[in-house]
Amino acid sequence: MKFQGPGAASNSDLYEIAKVKLSFQKNVTPYAIVNFSSLYYSKEQMQLLNPSIAINHFDNNVITSKSDCDLKNLVQSPLKNFSKNLIWDQLRCGKRLEIPFWFVKKPPFMHPSGSSYAYLLYRRDIQRHKTPSMKWIRDNLGYFHLKEIHEIQKEQGALGGIYGILAGLNEKSLVDLINREGTILTKDFLLAKISYPKNFDIMEYRFYLRDDLTQFLEKSPYQISRYYRGKRCLYQDGPICWRYNVRHLFQMINFSTVISFGGVVFIFALILWLLFSKIKQDKLEDKRRKMALQVLTHEFRTPVASLLLTMDNINRKISSFDEKTQDDFLRMSAEIYRLQRLTEKSKHYLQGAANKGLVNFQFEKVESVEDLVYDVTIPVSERYEQDITVTIDNKVESFSLDVYWFQIILKNLVENAFVHGQSPVSLNLWREKNNLFVKISDGGKTEMSFEELTEEFSKGNKSSGSGLGLSIVNKVVKEWGGVMIFKNNPTSFTLRLPNKE
The missing domain is CATH 3.30.565.10 (Histidine kinase-like ATPase, C-terminal domain)
Structure with a gap:
């Protein structure tokens, strides 16, 4: 199991996907059940499924070339077993007219050139303008590489049966098959592996038609596709990528959009209410401060004026005071004048309250x-x-x-x-x-x-x-x-x- 990014499946999604998989297997009849362990009974023969060991383009020189025939030692010692490669070289160089009956069915099945020995014989008949027997082809399909069966099917027509199905698998699907993935998605089929106890080395798959799968998934909120590196999935199941289907996404988006829009409207309204409340409170505070300053300015003006009058009266008799008293009187006078200036500044501030600045300067x-x-x-x-x-x-x-x-x-x-x-x-x-x-x-x-x-x-x-x-x-x-x-x-x-x- 592997989760991908922020779109990872929730526990609810995993449960629903498991239900979809189980319901599909119960309600949809497989197109075929293929036991690969009976088709390819040995590890050597199983390699005929591996796309990496087969060539993409056949080289006719493997059949027709005789340039190295004089250089090869084509005589087999009676003390050694006959090798398939030597038998093929003898046949290619005209040193042998027939092949042993076991030649195709005995390992190794692949020639060093990257073709199976069965396919070499098939191509040899084509080269000699001899039509290969369809019975011989069908009897030996299990010894051709699957990529070669695909080529034969293009030349000879549909082979039908299990091998006809397998010939339609692409290289990535064949790799998944070699790796025994639990689920494999191809162009035409969904392959679901049948589980057996570990003691039994059995490789068996149910083949479901892709059309049946698509029709079944239309009733669910999910769709599947093959996983590729970097592809974003709701849930990755081996080589399968599970995602929400478009219809379900639109339903989710519509519901989410309504909820999100409602949430945004509520938050916006709440912010506006808080903002207007704050502005209203600040205005009220400004009015209170201005009122307090007006009261203080008004109340200060009368005692300050009285102090100035008293100071003028005392100033007329200052010459009769001693020096220390005169200094004290001068300091007191400075403070009284300071109070007067403060009162006047407060008055000017209140008169210039419409100004943008906090301080009303008079430079x-x-x-x-x-x-x-x-x-x-x-x-x-x-x-x-x-x-x-x-x-x-x-x-x-x-x-x-x-x-x-x-x-x-x-x-x-x-x-x-x-x-x-x-x-x-x-x-x-x-x-x-x-x-x-x-x-x-x-x-x-x-x-x-x-x-x-x-x-x-x-x-x-x-x-x-x-x-x-x-x-x-x-x-x-x-x-x-x-x-x-x-x-x-x-x-x-x-x-x-x-x-x-």
Whole structure:
């Protein structure tokens, strides 16, 4: 038993095929039953079925040529048995007029030239314009090679009987017969081997007409053909290939198509429902966030305005304060102005919500980027009571950027270095062509990846914030059209921001 590829027979198919085979043998009468063990009683005679030992084209020189007759020793020693080859050479060379009665029926049956001795005698009579006796041919059919019987049948007419059937077998069928295959399919017949106990060396086959087989299989879902290497079968039974017939395949395809189509429609509908549900949920979430931002923006504006008014009143009396109080007041003023800018940015975002981007930028040309950097780094450094080394390349002059978002980026990255990193903390600023590069680094290291660090609400052990700082920075840089590069040992973030002129 051998299964072929993805179309291999299921257990159900194997069971059905076995039922078809059994039903066929019970209900269809064989055309003939041939016992090859009685037709070819010896191993030597059985070789007369083997197509590999017979020539395809007969050479008349085997009969007519006498060129080597003078060279051959055609005298047989009386101490030795007569060999068939010597007897044939004597006959061919005119040294013998008759052949012994046992000449055809005694092994070996094949001449070295690839023809049987029976066929040589047959061709000799034809060559001598002597019509061979049909009785002699029929009496000696068992000593001709089957391929020779096929030629005789073409010349003398149908021989009928078992040998007439066997003469119609092609070479591949003969090879299957020599190999004693269980089932053999020919052009005209199906040969089914009859099983006998192993002790009995009997080779017997039932011959069923191919037309009877085809008619019987029309009622089943299967059809059979001869197996060839590389041919795809549902089930390979020796040299037989079982497959579904066309009618059954159409039935399967129609049923499978309906089921498959229904499944595809269901899956497609399910995907659409999930997609629309997700879109609806995302829209609802966006509305909730926008509403929350509107409320926060509205509520922030009143206390911020009140703080600005109070700050102006206190500012009139600042000269009466001591130096430390004045410094504290200036830092507080900077934070209040920062809250004011944040409130205004939120307002601008809500007004520009129809824009495609996440961030509503307001780019402007800044003459001194250095001042913006110090406006951020000095207050943060004083608040955390840590030092930061700022290095700015002389080539950094005027640059077009969004002041608010640029300071937000610097503030978050510097605070992140102070809180989570280790000294020394440094900031490097330089310009290459039309891009501004900012690098904030510290002496620490982290095992977290860039994706983990920039995830929303990702917080370190030392953090008391919301866990949104680096996430905001990453999103703003992307919306700006820039790139953010992270290294973990030592920790550093390098930004490339394009000039937005």
